[in-house]
Amino acid sequence: MAEVSVTINGRVYRMACDPGQEDHLARLGRELDQRISQLRDSFGEIGDTRLAVMAAIMVADELAELKRRLRSADQEIQSLKDARERAAQRNEEGERALAEILESTAERIERLAQSLNGGPNGSVALG
Secondary structure (H helix, E strand, C coil), rough: CEEEEEEEEEEEEEEEEECCHHHHHHHHHHHHHHHHHHHHHHCCCCHHHHHHHHHHHHHHHHHHHHHHHHHHHHHHHHHHHHHHHHHHHHHHHHHHHHHHHHHHHHHHHHHHHHHHCCCCCCCCCCC
């Protein structure tokens, strides 16, 4: 386990973390310290515990908003996937219909060419 010292509200806390997470944990500590400093600037000295609770509530509120936005984005992604699937199905149906039309047209052209060339055995039918 790695260890990091973070300073929050003027106090140093020694914390353990997974190796490689030291910078991330230090950055989180700095962000929390900034929030507490901003709250102290806005509300004055209202007590360390109260400042920490207010900062925690602010972080929880942001987290709740991000979760809401993530759910909304997930729903939009699913909606787009569904629309893409429906479009692909329509495209396949269109391709099948076009293939049938082309095949039918080719058969008609073949029959017309045979009749213009005198029938299936090449003899000209005089009418």
